[in-house]
Amino acid sequence: MDVTTLLVQLVSGAVGGNAAGAAMKKFSLGTVGNSVVGILGGGLGGQILAMLGMGGGDGAMDAGSIVSSVAGGGVGGAVLLAIIGAIKAAMAKKG
Numbered sequence: 001m002d003v004t005t006l007l008v009q010l011v012s013g014a015v016g017g018n019a020a021g022a023a024m025k026k027f028s029l030g031t032v033g034n035s036v037v038g039i040l041g042g043g044l045g046g047q048i049l050a051m052l053g054m055g056g057g058d059g060a061m062d063a064g065s066i067v068s069s070v071a072g073g074g075v076g077g078a079v080l081l082a083i084i085g086a087i088k089a090a091m092a093k094k095g
Helices: 003-023 032-052 063-094
Strands: none
Touching: 003 032, 003 063, 032 063
């Protein structure tokens, strides 16, 4: 995997995490929390797409690979934030 592709996925994940936090207020972890979880989710989402042959894992930085890296990173960040936010909200109800 190319370092540039990974950076695009991580930044997209941070943006996706913050967008999901803004859209789902009860799952939000704050700006820093949303960013950290988004970065992790972006990296994971990008890796999963690359393993499935849909990500920009070949090192080429053409328009299609950039778009798939942004999409994979953003969606991965948003999904991981939603999962962790839901777990946090469920734990807060129990405690």
